[in-house]
Amino acid sequence: MNDTLAAILxxxxxxxxxxxxxxxxxxxxxxxxxxxxxxxLFNIVIQAGAILAIVLVYRQRLLALAxxxxxxxxRSYLGKIALAFAVxxxxxxxxxxxxxxxxxxxxxxxxxxxxxxxxMLLAEHLAERRPNRTxxxxxxxxxxxxxQVVAGVFxxxxxxxxxxxxxxxxxxxxxxxxxxxxxxxxxxTMFAASAxxxxxxxxxxxxxxxxxxxxxxxxxxxxxxxxxxxxxLLGFIRSHSYRPFAVYRIALGAALLLxxx
Numbered sequence: 001m002n003d004t005l006a007a008i009l010x011x012x013x014x015x016x017x018x019x020x021x022x023x024x025x026x027x028x029x030x031x032x033x034x035x036x037x038x039x040x041l042f043n044i045v046i047q048a049g050a051i052l053a054i055v056l057v058y059r060q061r062l063l064a065l066a067x068x069x070x071x072x073x074x075r076s077y078l079g080k081i082a083l084a085f086a087v088x089x090x091x092x093x094x095x096x097x098x099x100x101x102x103x104x105x106x107x108x109x110x111x112x113x114x115x116x117x118x119x120m121l122l123a124e125h126l127a128e129r130r131p132n133r134t135x136x137x138x139x140x141x142x143x144x145x146x147x148q149v150v151a152g153v154f155x156x157x158x159x160x161x162x163x164x165x166x167x168x169x170x171x172x173x174x175x176x177x178x179x180x181x182x183x184x185x186x187x188x189t190m191f192a193a194s195a196x197x198x199x200x201x202x203x204x205x206x207x208x209x210x211x212x213x214x215x216x217x218x219x220x221x222x223x224x225x226x227x228x229x230x231x232x233l234l235g236f237i238r239s240h241s242y243r244p245f246a247v248y249r250i251a252l253g254a255a256l257l258l259x260x261x
Contacts, residue, residue, distance in 0.1 A: 004214055006035045011046050011218030015225030018050040019183060020233060021120065021161030021245050022252075026109040029155070030256070033106060040201045041210055042218065044194050049219040051190045053226030054183055057234075061184070080141035084185045087145025089192065092152060096196075104155045107260055112156030113253030120165060120246035127168035136181050140171035144185055156253075159186065164242070175237040183230070 013031050017024040032038060055062070068074040095101070102108045147162040160182055167178035 003211070004217055007042075007211075007214035007218040008221045010035065010038065010042075011049060011221030012225045014046040014218075015050055015053060015222040015227075016229050018047070018222075018226055019054065019160050019186070019230050021158050021164060021242060022249055023109070023113060023116070023156045023158040023161070024050075025104065026113055026156035026158075029104055029106060029109055039210065040197060042215060044197050044201065045215045046218045046222040047190060047194050049222030050226040051187065051194065052223045054187055054190075054230060056223075056227055057230045058180075058184060058187075061180070062187075077136070080136055080138060081181070081185050081188070083138060084141045084145040084148075085188045085192070087142050088148045088189055091146065091149045093196075095149060095153060101153050102155055106256060108154070109156035110253045110256035110260065112154050113249045113256070115253075116157050116161060117246040117249030117253065120161060120242055120249070123165040123169055124241050124243055124246070127165070127173045130168065130171070130173040132174050133172045134174050134177040136167065136171055136177070140167055141181075141185075143167075143170055144182060148185075148189055159189075161242075161245075175242070176234065179234065179237060 010028065010031055013027050014024055017027045028043070065074050065078055069078075102112075143166045144163045147166040148159050151157040151159040151162040160179075163182040163185065164175075164178050167181060168175070172178060
């Protein structure tokens, strides 16, 4: 396949899967198995495209929070976002430095897709017993931070899936409220993760020469697809559950395991 088309396709996959609860890492690994592996810089760039997409989707909400700090509910909400991010940073950095992470290969990713899908089905069933309020508690915010760390240790888990279902199980069954909080927490989390990865890349020796045209095309593709995917998901969950995504994960993981066997 043409290198430019391959870069665009990987950007599309990143944008489509980063915020859907189906694991962007897993899908990129599967795609790169056939399209060829990419550098750390390439993966950082397409993740930055996904970050831009979520910022654009929530730009009005972010501005309302920033300029509404006099309102106690806005200060509390931002404080809970900060708490979730702080827990992720406090636990995630030592975990990263210690190398506590499963290898990013197809077999563990396939198992993570299957197990994560089964867990999502169970969590959806249990979450239906929760109250349908929109408030996120401080305890739930801390648990979201912990869920993001767990998702980082197990490639294929999906950061958004792990965090959203923590909110649904421990806080509220209101899917739009749970999803919004997790996506807003994802903005500083993904910015920090990308900055950390970029610093690691800059300090490591032997950088490969990157084709900036390919990087730009992949970045634009990830941003555009991410924007569309998030807007669609926010509309979908107003009247649907996450069960279709769970079934998709199980089917994809099972197909991968059969293929690998």
